[in-house]
Amino acid sequence: GQNIDQPTEMTATEGAIVQINCTYQTSGFNGLFWYQQHAGEAPTFLSYNVLDGLEEKGRFSSFLSRSKGYSYLLLKELQMKDSASYLCAVASGGSYIPTFGRGTSLIVHP
Amino acid sequence: DTEVTQTPKHLVMGMTNKKSLKCEQHMGHRAMYWYKQKAKKPPELMFVYSYEKLSINESVPSRFSPECPNSSLLNLHLHALQPEDSALYLCASSQEGGLAPETQYFGPGTRLLVL
Numbered sequence: 001g002q003n004i005d006q007p008t009e010m011t012a013t014e015g016a017i018v019q020i021n022c023t024y025q026t027s028g029f030n031g032l033f034w035y036q037q038h039a040g041e042a043p044t045f046l047s048y049n050v051l052d053g054l055e056e057k058g059r060f061s062s063f064l065s066r067s068k069g070y071s072y073l074l075l076k077e078l079q080m081k082d083s084a085s086y087l088c089a090v091a092s093g094g095s096y097i098p099t100f101g102r103g104t105s106l107i108v109h110p
Numbered sequence: 111d112t113e114v115t116q117t118p119k120h121l122v123m124g125m126t127n128k129k130s131l132k133c134e135q136h137m138g139h140r141a142m143y144w145y146k147q148k149a150k151k152p153p154e155l156m157f158v159y160s161y162e163k164l165s166i167n168e169s170v171p172s173r174f175s176p177e178c179p180n181s182s183l184l185n186l187h188l189h190a191l192q193p194e195d196s197a198l199y200l201c202a203s204s205q206e207g208g209l210a211p212e213t214q215y216f217g218p219g220t221r222l223l224v225l
Binding site: 042098 | 155211221
């Protein structure tokens with residue numbers, strides 16, 4: 001099985017930078033996904049990491065350290081619309097179907 | 111077209127009712143998924159269809175019955191549900207069904223309330 005841990009809630013100010021951490025324990029690691037989910041809406045894909053290092057995509061970056069079982073999602077130049085739940089999800093075993101963590105609810109204040 | 115559609119958006123049903131949730135995608139994806147999501151919880155995988163065949167059933171009670179009439183459509187038939195089955199039911203699709211790294215595309219979900 002998998003054990004995925006991320007903070008329940010975070011708050012940040014518009015224009016700032018926030019880092020959402022995710023730790024996991026699994027065997028047969030096949031990659032880590034980040035999804036964004038606004039309240040009452042479908043999750044949308046943000047990033048996929050399978051190798052160590054930082055992947056940058058516009059205002060969003062995702063980092064992975066396989067040896068530490070650790071990832072973070074970095075959001076820069078925060079906007080009010082970034083208020084959402086951010087789900088860390090890990091694929092393992094013989095499959096690339098991810099198992100989702102509980103999600104981190106990010107609240108962006110003006 | 112990168113859209114997964116689901117109907118209905120909202121559904122209220124009694125414990126003796128029979129209803130169906132529908133999902134459709136026209137991206138040529140060969141894998142489709144049903145997830146259940148309770149409030150403030152992560153999506154939990156229920157079923158996976160790959161190439162129109164049921165490939166994963168995560169020990170879901172038989173009161174939930176999936177059906178994949180063709181590669182674009184996925185149904186979830188509901189019968190004799192319990193109030194604790196009230197949740198957001200999400201459909202997703204992907205290219206191959208977990209055999210390679212790939213993005214899942216989610217529909218907006220059906221919010222189900224069982225009375």
